[in-house]
Amino acid sequence: MGHPCAVIGVGQTKHDVKRIDVSIAGLVREAAQRALDDAGLGWREIDAVVVGKAPDMFEGVVMPELYLADALGAVGKPMLRVHTAGSVGGSTAIVAASLVQAGVHERVLTVAFEKQSESNAMWALTVHVPFQQAIVAGAGGYFSPLIRAYIRRSGAPEDTGIRVALKDRKNALKNPYSHLVFPDISFEQIANSPMLWDPIRYLETCPSSDGACAMVLASAGAARRAPHRPAWVRATAMKSEPTMFAGRDQVNPQAGRDCAAELYKKAGITHPRREIDVAEIYVPFSWFEPMWMENLGFAPEGEGWKMTYEGATALDGDLPVNASGGVLSSNPIGASGMLRFAESALQVRGMAGEHQVEGARLALGHAYGGGSQFFSMWIVGAEQA
Amino acid sequence: MREVAIVSFAQAKAKRRELDANEVEILMPVVQEAVARSGIPKREIGFTVSGSCDYVAGQPFAFVSALDAVGAWPPISESHVEMDGAFALYEAWVKLQTGEIDSALIYSFGKTSMGDPAAVLNLQLDPYTVSPLGIDAVSLAALQARLLLDSGRYTEKDMAEVVARSRRSAKSNPNAQLRGDVDPAGLLAEPYYASPLRKHDCCPVSDGAAALVIAGAELARKVTNRPAWIRGIDHRIESHDLGLRDLTRSPSTTLAAERAGARSGRFDLAELHAPFSHQELILCEALGLADDVKINPSGGALAANALMVAGLTRIGEAARRILDGEAKRALAHATSGPCLQQNLVCVLEGN
């Protein structure tokens, strides 16, 4: 809706457990500079900056957009900072896109990042707030009971998660920015890795990464002057639901289903499985792939695992999922959502390098956060409409 | 740009320390009142966006539990900025400009009393080279005040007069925290708190919440006779490096005002988010406000300052006076960051 908006530049950092070679400012600049170079633009040509990241406790810096104003060339410009938990990377991209779609700005730089090695992410995620019940387990401990519920509901084979992890980790070998790189990864290696929160094993889990992702979003006029093919934003959607309420389905959340439905309607997509060529979705624990296949309407309820089993989601399948290696391979929490959006854009621009999906013309970027309650998604295409 | 108006505003009474209610309990009646007053059924509101800060709330993802105050079911289109609610309003205004939605609910909350705000705000500073020096937000503001006084453009008496006027205006604001008749001479006799700032030159610590609803022209006209039209809204940020800035001036406020169309036409009133008295002087100068403009009829941030709420409250207080027919054209301002690093300006007008 509104004015057309395109992605004309994408940049990301080499994601790693600890980027001690850069400060927080250095980290975001690395991604931002790459996005600007890709877009053929200088810092001065950007009209506004939208930053996104997860809780400030991951770095111990309150409202870091203030500290980063200079590093991101935002002095004298409007600057916003979005925080919607894990989906933030996606929401940030959507807020940036709306600035262009609203006709407010021509060129917007958007950056999402996390330098979680600077603080302690595990601590930040399990801070005990008085009067509230003590947390009984970390993030994996929160989601694994839901995964168990999915397995029970769907009757999925127990090794489905291992197959997802194998696929994503093999894909990561083709992504030079990946944090986790296992050149000899195998089914057995994953199956034999330590069980963390039954049924999630170590190698089926996302890492904790430092990293940043940036994009330049532009108006049609600015996109015409861009050196490389743009990815047109065809639709965006965001939906949230409460964390906990009686009767809530956390395995196949309504907010996710509604978000996808609204997204497809806006994009004029009636058969998502057929029409979408490639998807980058937020899978922090292997089993989320089959769960999200159903939530996104790519597979009927209870059958998402079949897509993994049939190889439909493999790089050479009919709907490759996470060709980049996904969140399982790199997880700077605040950036992970934007990485999904950015990778989807790279695909339809034909710029995904070794993990390019042949002939990708329409792609989905997806992010979620909180207790599977915040969803942000977009569809990008090689054509404007 | 599409015509968009504020159609309702509600706020919690600012309190030094809310011991009874948690954030959701403070926020819920405020959100309900804003929605009820808007005349738009909650289910039909197209977008919800909030502003809050985890470090103020002392827990990560503070905005997630706050969502309970809204009743996000069936699922809603919702977003959040880790900033003052004024910037959440900006995000909502932009979304209306895209044509995707026709109305939005904006809210923010801040229980500032939970922690030590001056210490919390130290963490806004460059984490490698400035924050470790241990300077707190009040001392930083004091440095700015010292520079302003040394410039010769204003005196301590000017600051005291800002305080006296704010407290007096707050007498007619049932939601303000500090109110009363104080004599500037008496204020000047008080000891310094962080020289040259005296205690009263600093905003109080407040717990509070605010919410407002905006709507596109067609819907706004349907639900109210006197919408507060947002004629312009813009925000700009300055360098984080305090040494690079002239702390006695606010060029980002001037720039945002220019872009928002606030440099021409007259205003009945201006609600300025100045957590320290000397900052009001800087802002008035940056905005080039005429002498007959009523500044902070609500009492401003010196009368009540819930972190993350005070900026949205300035906009709401200005809007309310237009909604009530008291005023025709108002300017509202919000700030973020050390020593007025980032500033938002909004021009509101009645029919």
Added chain:
Amino acid sequence: MSELVTSIKTPIRLEYSYTAGRASTRFLRGMSEGRILGQRCPSCRKVYVPPRGSCPRCGVATQEEVEVSGKGTVTTFCIVRIPSENLSVKPPYAAAHIKLDGADIPFFALIQECPFDQVRMGMRVEAVWAPREEWTTSFGNIRYFRPLAEPDAPFDSFKEHL
């Protein structure tokens, strides 16, 4: 002697005073008396344990107090095998979603006195309280849940809570 400085440690200490809020206060006082109190939403009629003062689904205040028993059903669970920074329990241990009888929403709690391979969805459990003299205004008065000698709840009876 020109080694690059690559990091500095800047310890941060901030103190916060938390307010329980009205609903939690009622719940925690109940805890100190060995009672489990919930609240019923006036709109959807569902009972929330612990109570939150509002129904997240309906967005209205909840006030009607409902006492529930310490017996419940495991709706789903996981076996945690890695230590969590803020936890005193040593892994491996079972953490489960438990829906108490009379409540309409499960909460997370530990399961003990049960071999891991016997923890299952539908298992009936009961709260194990700390000794009475140790009770404070805290959820921690319930140390954990242990199996009840009752037949499992049928899947259909709790599947909507998954």
